Each structure stands twice: as C-alpha cells, then as structure tokens.
Amino acid sequence: MSDIAIHLDAVRQRIAQAAAAASRDPASVKLLAVSKTFPASDVRAAFDAGQRAFGENYVQEAVAKITELGALRGEIEWHFIGPLQSNKTKVVAEHFDWVHSVDRLKIAERLSDQRPEGAAALNVCLQVNVSGEASKSGVEPDEAAVLAHKIAALPSLRLRGLMAIPEPAATQGEQRVPHARLRALLDTLRADGLDLDTLSIGMSADLEAAVLEGATMVRIGTAIFGARDYSK
Ligand SMILES: *Cc1c(COP(=O)(O)O)cnc(C)c1O
Helix, strand or coil: CCHHHHHHHHHHHHHHHHHHHCCCCHHHCEEEEECCCCCHHHHHHHHHCCCCEEEECCHHHHHHHHHHCHHHCCCCEEEECCCCCHHHHHHHHHHCCEEEEECCHHHHHHHHHHCCCCCCCEEEEEEECCCCCCCCCCECHHHHHHHHHHHHCCCCEEEEEEECCCCCCCCHHHHHHHHHHHHHHHHHHHHCCCCCCEEECCCCCCHHHHHHCCCCEEEECHHHHCCCCCCC
C-alpha cells in the first residue's frame, strides 16, 4: 500500500468517527483531496486508492495536471478552490467541474459566460468570510444573500452552497464557531428558497469540527499528501 493510500484510509476513518459522533451518515460527507503543489503521480496514487474528487488552487499547475491525467478525465471530478482572478476564469470554466471560491458577481458572470457550450452547468460555491478577520477572500456574511440569488440566476452555473476558510483555531470548540456561522447562513438561504446542498468546510486541522457542524464536503491536503513545499 502506498503512503498516500494509508493516509487516505486514516482520513476516511476520521470522517467516519466524526460522522458517528454527530449521528450523521459518513456517506453524507464527501472527501475532496487537495493536491496543490503535488505532482500528477500523487493524484494517480490517490486515484488508485479509490479517491475521485481533487481540489486545486493554482490554475496553471492544475491545468497541467488535468492534461497529464487526461485519460482519467471522465472519472475524476476537479474542483477549483483557490483565489480566482478574472483573467483566469475562462481556463477554469473550461477545465473544472466545481469552483468553491466565487465571491464576486463579476467572476460568476464570467464563469457562466465562458462555460463551454454543451458542458454541464459548472457547480459553484459562494465563499464567505466568516472569521471577520482581515481576510481578503470571501463575501461578507450580510452581503451573501443578495449575491447568492444573483449567482443562482446565471444560466451556466449551478449554485450548490457555501464555502469558508476560517482563521486557524486551537481548540475544537473555537473551530466550530465560524463553521456554525456558515451553516446558519446556509440554512437561511435555503429557507429563502435557494436549492443548496453543499457546505464546504473542514481542512486537515479542523475536519472533525467541520463534520460536527454539518460539512458535506471536506477539503483535505496535508493529511493525505504530506506537508507542502512551496519552494519548488
Ligand atoms: C490548501 C487548501 C486546503 C487543504 O488544507 P490542508 O490544511 O492541507 O488540509 C483546503 N482548502 C483550501 C481552500 C486550500 O487552499
């Protein structure tokens, strides 16, 4: 068994245990393997261990990997989770199945306009700044509803839910606070008529807190692929 296969098993067990603690079906939590900075061969090793959904942050790096793994394109679901500039929306609209990091109408409109004809609608999440820190990404919670309704109306997108990257916190209790805030916002939007099924929260350090607060998709990098080396 490869190291990646062993790590994947451990992460699946963490999800199962957290789901059990929350009285949730573990199958209601989807695992997104965040492969940024790691080579296509590592994605392949995770694929061979049964993983099918992968998250990437950097457009050029991601497209190189998607191309290299072209033979698996029909079986892998690619998720863009990084900051997205408007000059990169076309490439993202052409290559990805999901975008988690939409936080402006202009970006959403471009993704919708640039989604290739005949392709399925691009699944998107609205990124929300739930930590209230000086974070540069994410719409403010009190502006989320107006933006969500506008995005939901775009023809080539399917708004699936909300995503957040909270500030790191040391204890599970503290980790749960922003997650709970995002979940409450999702509930509000659903009560308001939006058909949303995705709460994208939880990384290697706060997976359990996220599952306890209702995460339907956890984005795990380090715990699967190891520490990232940004010097390369
Ligand atoms: C890198 C990244 C992750 C994975 O983080 P780990 O702590 O390595 O699990 C998840 N979500 C986003 C948006 C990321 O950029």
